[in-house]
Structures are given as structure tokens and as C-alpha cells.
Amino acid sequence: MKRTLSIVIIVLLLCLSAGAGFAAENSPMVRLRSGIQGVIEVLNNPEYKGNPDKHPEMALKIRETIKDFFNFEELSKRSVGRPWLKFTPEEKERFVSLFTNLLEQTYLGRVGEYSGEKVAFDKETIIKGKYAQVDTRLLTGKQDIPVFYRMKLTDGEWDVYDVKIEGVSLVKNYRTQFTGILDTTNDQTFEASKKELFIRLEKKCAELKTNPKATAENGIK
């Protein structure tokens, strides 16, 4: 009786520790932390800090670091939604590069506003062994801002494909916009609206490149 109990307990313990061991080996949370930590390290690099001449170099470095743990392809795919399946491979490639560019131009400036805040990692949820959500909080001192990262396992690596803050999901926000432009009633309207989408994306990227912020500052023209 006693022996059986101890065997059961040992088996149970083994099961638990095996699960924990697997989680730690390739954990989305660990991966996300090292990704964000990498960005912080670039920002703290004394080579760049307080050296405006090296800003383009730093921006490039940050961009590379972010690309390493963000899956922009998945992000683009989900932002477009189902019409993505009707994009040609060239169009997909073009879209990913344009959209990545847009996101970088918009949010890279924000990264520079970092002033030593900590990011706390609270919880990870893995679904189907392939999707994960990591609950984090940005500790600003006054107020914590919860940020949820959604990640996907591709080629054995967890990569971010969506960020959710205050109930607003990055992917869904863009999907609302793209769906508003793409008209899938028939092939003709779809082709035309797809062209329109690319034109608008290109225009936005050009605007952001020539004069970041100015477009937003001046209101609608």
C-alpha cells in the first residue's frame, strides 16, 4: 500500500518535472525576454548613447534585433486576413516589405523614448504547441501598462506576430483598415482595390520617410 502510493507520487512528480523541463527548454517567454533585452542593450550601448551621429547606425541595429524575434510575414498575413491567400508570391513579398517598413518608420521613433522602464513577464500560455501568448507589463513607475504578445512557433523558434495593448490588437487594427480598402466582391474589384492598397502603402511609407511625424502633425489634407 505504502509502496504503491510512493510509486504513484514519484510518477506524478516525474510527469510534472518533465512538463516543466520542456517548457523551459524552448519557452516563448524566455525568447521574448531575450529579444526585448537585446533592444534595451542596443539602446544602452555607450557607443550610441548621447551620440547623435550614430543614430542611423543604432536604428539599423534595433531594426535587426527586432526582426530577429518578430515574424513580419505572419504579421502581414494576419493583418490582411483571408484575401492574403489570393495574393501572388511577389505581391506577398512586396506587401511584407512595405508593411514592415511602415511599422518600423512609425514605431522605431517610439523605441527611442525608452528611459529605463522595466518589463515584467507574468505568464505564458501555449496553445496547440504552436501558438503562445506572453502576458507582460511595462512598469512605468506610475502605472503598469499590460502588453500581450502573441507568438507562433516557426522552424523551431517562437516569433511575435501580434501585440495587444489596452484591448487594441496591432494586427486587428490594421486588418480593419486593409479590409476597408480591399474589395473582394469579384476578381476585378479585388485586383483594382489591391492596386489601391499598394499605392496607399507606398505613399504612406514615402511620407514617413521624407518627413516623419509631419504628416500627422498637420492634420488631414
Place this chain on the structure above:
Amino acid sequence: MTRNYSTTILAFLVLTMILLTFPSQVRSEDAKNPVMLAQVGAGVIGAVENNPEEYAEDEFSEDMWGDSAHNEEASASDPWQGYNRAMFKFNDYLYFNIMKPVTKGYMWAVPLRPRTWTNNFFQNMLYPVRLTSCLLQGKFYTAGAETSKFVANSLFGLGGLGNVVGEAQSTMPLYLGNEDMGQTFGVWGIPNGPYFVLPFFGPSTIRDSVGLGIDTFVLNPFWWFGIPWYYSASAGAYNQINKLSFHIGEYESLKEGSIDPYLALRDAYLSYRAKQVRDAKIDPNKPKPQMTTNPDAAPQK
């Protein structure tokens, strides 16, 4: 002989217990998540009616996160898009040409501290709005916290100018949700109705507009003591300018990255409101993080 017998029974019982409790635990924890349920069920029992692989094939599905209800709440019905877009343009023009310059001038003239006092004063003044909504939603704990904050700030904070109830130092966990009537209606299960851009106030829905009307004209103490309406209205406008001074740049950020600012703002508003409505059971205790980033780390040489 009897000993062996009991061993078998025990092993059988333990195994049955594990098999039976595992899926039901998942079910009780997250009853609205059929994917998870199907998945666990399939793993344990080995047979399930719905093929869980169905979900895996649909690469665009977000159902697995259990936030379908949130997305439902945040989905837009926008039959008056023509009017809404026009009003959006009007508000946008107003923001960049009147509100923003005025607020910038105000920020130049009035330092951060007095602006914070003003903000505290108005926040304190609008206590009846939040209290009513807390009570109507059955959030009695939050109602208590709001009341304690109101009493403390009114008595010790010079009539609400100060905020003596610190956010972090207080022993009572104050998770104040900034409740309003729109959220209360949402909690009661009243849907958003069509998206509706209000002049001056910005994005809203039919439900939230009604809520805002009640909050502004019924629950706002400015209307209670026979104060002439133009004083109340000016006070309200001043409160808006003062509030905006803490949020300048947020709208610009959203607009900067969007290719259709109208749709971007619509989604942001509806998603944010959906989150506010559904935040009924926030744990007042902050979770203990499993890990944090190191803000001082620099690359090793």
C-alpha cells in the same frame, strides 16, 4: 492476496481520477474555449467529435485565444459611415487647429503641477458618475474604494486638488476602473449599436452616447445647484483642455502609422471600450512576474 488486490484498486482509482479530472478541470477553468476542450479531450480520451485539426488548418482563426467575445463586442456596425467620416474630419480639423494650439499655449503657461491639481479636482468632482456606475454594475468593492478616495481627497486634499490617496502606497488596493454609464450598459448586456462620431467628443457608439449624456447632464454635479449652464459648459471645456494636456501626441501616434485613420481610430475606440466593459474582474493584486528585463544591461565588450 488481499494486499495485491487493494493495490490494483488503488492504481485503478488513481488513474481514473487523473483521466476524469484533467479535462473537467480545463472545462471549469475556461468553459468557453471549445478548442482547448477539444484538444485536451482528444489527447486524453483519444476520440472527439470535432476534429481539432480543423482549427489548425484555418491559419487566420484567432478563436483559440478565448477572446472571441471581446472581438464580438469590438466589431463595428457602421451604417452611417458617410456622416461619421465627415464628422471625423471635422473633429480632426478642430483638434489640429483649435484644441491642440490652445492646449499647447495652456501647457506653456501652466506648469505640470497645477495642471495635475486641476485634473485631481475634476476627477474628485465627478465622483458621483463613477460611484453610480460602480453600484449599478454591482462592483461594490470598487465603489468603496472610490468613496474612500473621494472622502480622503475632499477632506485632506484641499477639496480634491491633491491626491492624497497614492496609487501605490495605499494599503487598500485601489483598482479604479473609471467606470461610466456606457460601460454599465455594456455590463448589462446592451450591445454597442451603430458606431457614431460625436461632434467635439469624438468616437462613440449609440450606447456610449446615451451613457455619456447621462454622465454629463444627470450625474455631473455641475448641473445640480442651479449653476447657469454656460458656467458648467465652460468648466467642462476647461476640464477637456486640461485633460488633453496630459494626452497630447497620442492621437498623432495613432494617425501616423495608419493608412486609414478613420478606421484605425474606430477599431481602437471599440477595442478599448470592449476591454473596459469586460474588465469586471480585475485582480487588484498585481501578479508576481516570473522574470523582468534588466534596464541597465549593456552589451559585453
